[in-house]
Amino acid sequence: MRFTDATPDEIxxxxxxxxxxxxxxxxxxxxxxxSFMKAIALALEESGDELIHTAxxxxxxxxxxxxxxxxxTIFQLNSYADACLQGNWLEVRIDxxxxxxxxxxxxxxxxxxxxGPVVVFGASNFPFAYSTAGGDTACAFAAGCPVIVKAHxxxxxxxxxxxxxxxxxxxxxxxxxxxxxxxxxxxxxVGKALVMHPLTKAVGFTGSFTGGKQLFDWASQRKxxxxxxxxxxxxxxxxxxxxxxxxxxxxxxxxxAASITLGVGQFCTNPGLIIGLESDALQQFIxxxxxxxxxxxxxxxxxxxxxxxxxxxxxxxxxQEEVHLVAESEKEVRDIEAxxxxxxxxxxxxxxxxxxxxxxxxPYSIVIRCKDKNEMMAVAAHxxxxxxxxxMATDNDIENNMDLVTAVKNICGRLIMNGVPxxxxxxLSMQHGGPFPATTxxxxxxxxADGIKRFARPLAFQNWPGQFLPLELxxxxxMGIWRTVNNELTKAxxx
Ligand code: NAP
Numbered sequence: 001m002r003f004t005d006a007t008p009d010e011i012x013x014x015x016x017x018x019x020x021x022x023x024x025x026x027x028x029x030x031x032x033x034x035s036f037m038k039a040i041a042l043a044l045e046e047s048g049d050e051l052i053h054t055a056x057x058x059x060x061x062x063x064x065x066x067x068x069x070x071x072x073t074i075f076q077l078n079s080y081a082d083a084c085l086q087g088n089w090l091e092v093r094i095d096x097x098x099x100x101x102x103x104x105x106x107x108x109x110x111x112x113x114x115x116g117p118v119v120v121f122g123a124s125n126f127p128f129a130y131s132t133a134g135g136d137t138a139c140a141f142a143a144g145c146p147v148i149v150k151a152h153x154x155x156x157x158x159x160x161x162x163x164x165x166x167x168x169x170x171x172x173x174x175x176x177x178x179x180x181x182x183x184x185x186x187x188x189x190v191g192k193a194l195v196m197h198p199l200t201k202a203v204g205f206t207g208s209f210t211g212g213k214q215l216f217d218w219a220s221q222r223k224x225x226x227x228x229x230x231x232x233x234x235x236x237x238x239x240x241x242x243x244x245x246x247x248x249x250x251x252x253x254x255x256x257a258a259s260i261t262l263g264v265g266q267f268c269t270n271p272g273l274i275i276g277l278e279s280d281a282l283q284q285f286i287x288x289x290x291x292x293x294x295x296x297x298x299x300x301x302x303x304x305x306x307x308x309x310x311x312x313x314x315x316x317x318x319x320q321e322e323v324h325l326v327a328e329s330e331k332e333v334r335d336i337e338a339x340x341x342x343x344x345x346x347x348x349x350x351x352x353x354x355x356x357x358x359x360x361x362x363p364y365s366i367v368i369r370c371k372d373k374n375e376m377m378a379v380a381a382h383x384x385x386x387x388x389x390x391x392m393a394t395d396n397d398i399e400n401n402m403d404l405v406t407a408v409k410n411i412c413g414r415l416i417m418n419g420v421p422x423x424x425x426x427x428l429s430m431q432h433g434g435p436f437p438a439t440t441x442x443x444x445x446x447x448x449a450d451g452i453k454r455f456a457r458p459l460a461f462q463n464w465p466g467q468f469l470p471l472e473l474x475x476x477x478x479m480g481i482w483r484t485v486n487n488e489l490t491k492a493x494x495x
């Protein structure tokens with residue numbers, strides 16, 4: 001089915017409705033927000049095979065992966081609904097008055113309140129979990145914000161089915177008209193109009209650096225600049241320390257070949273850069289990784305645009321003078337399929353050629369051979385901000401390389417020990433974000449219920465009569481949420 005681009009009039013109408021819905025949604029309790037989110041989860045569950053088959057047709061992703069991703073999306077909605085109700089994300093702070101202090105200390109009570117209508121752009125590689133009813137949408141609803149989704153053109157029909165499920169849940173939950181809207185757009189003009197609209201108060205984006213940075217620039221150029229939470233690409237450096245390689249070069253190579261080719265390499269946490277110290281053990285690792293990659297099966301990428309970009313970016317990377325091809329999959333390949341590939345270069349080449357730092361989105365990774373520890377430190381210092389970094393090490397390696405560990409902490413949002421970066425657990429302690437250019441705001445996460453805070457801002461009430469305060473700030477604490485009262489974390493009423 002071909003969907004048509006939203007016109008400027010339609011966009012204006014959608015934003016006016018969202019603006020009005022913001023006021024009405026603000027009157028709903030946390031329990032009503034949470035049950036709306038749970039109704040969306042149920043509607044997704046009831047969307048049955050039609051949704052899965054449509055997504056299979058549009059994305060080339062296998063059925064099991066899509067069923068798993070839908071289950072993850074349902075889990076996200078339910079767990080963020082529970083977090084919404086629990087209220088920890090509200091960060092309630094209460095300091096009661098001290099009238100006889102000189103000067104008198106007023107009564108001040110602070111909590112997070114919603115920003116307003118949020119525009120969400122999803123990525124093509126997660127048609128459910130980072131898309132229409134994905135993490136950004138769930139977080140915005142939990143925060144108290146209406147959502148306008150710009151459908152990803154690569155899975156527009158899938159997005160429409162999910163949007164229909166959200167609208168059904170909104171009707172069943174008695175939500176105001178305009179709480180959710182779904183807009184199609186094959187031209188960038190639609191996205192630009194949504195970001196620039198004066199009634200838009202925040203943007204959630206998951207996708208490429210080029211897309212995220214463009215939206216960020218538009219949002220900064222507005223008369224009223226607004227926050228853009230853009231989760232963008234990353235090459236997820238992996239540091240191989242010497243002792244672990246001596247012990248386990250083969251096993252590490254096997255584990256990394258599986259991570260590099262997982263989901264045809266189409267994950268923002270794909271390990272695109274592996275760094276080791278020049279040695280026999282590193283040569284063995286490169287050899288074993290190459291063998292694994294030669295034997296790996298090519299698979300179809302998400303859409304023709306992604307395979308085209310993979311071929312072009314990989315081709316450009318391999319054309320760099322200092323880059324050598326280690327291995328490519330030797331299996332037969334169709335036009336839409338990506339050949340898994342491993343390349344290598346020296347630490348000096350990495351330091352001198354910024355092209356080697358670029359994400360090649362797909363099953364491609366480059367192994368950087370450093371001449372010594374100082375060069376490895378320099379490589380870490382030259383890496384841009386990342387979603388993840390991984391250190392493969394024995395305890396002895398860690399003790400001998402604490403300066404490297406410190407340097408690596410400064411460039412990433414999640415630091416993994418002896419594992420692979422692919423696989424992002426949905427839980428409160430997860431950090432899925434990182435210093436620019438991995439995201440446009442390293443203080444926040446897009447996975448886990450802390451992501452709700454992206455779409456809220458603090459508001460303090462000074463000397464307000466109790467009965468006019470939001471319930472969350474009133475003395476009685478009828479909702480039983482955790483609050484910091486006079487510097488003490490408690491669920492007790494204010495005495
Ligand atoms: P994408 O091409 O950037 O698309 C994402 C969305 O942004 C689409 O709706 C797209 O619309 C829109 N967009 C892109 N460029 C734009 C521009 N210049 N102006 C206005 N809108 C624009 O990303 P993708 O190819 O779907 O996904 C792959 C990328 O996402 C990879 O780089 C991957 O690392 C990253 N990713 C990051 C995360 C994370 O959590 N950090 C998760 C998943 C994926 P059009 O389709 O109309 O262009």
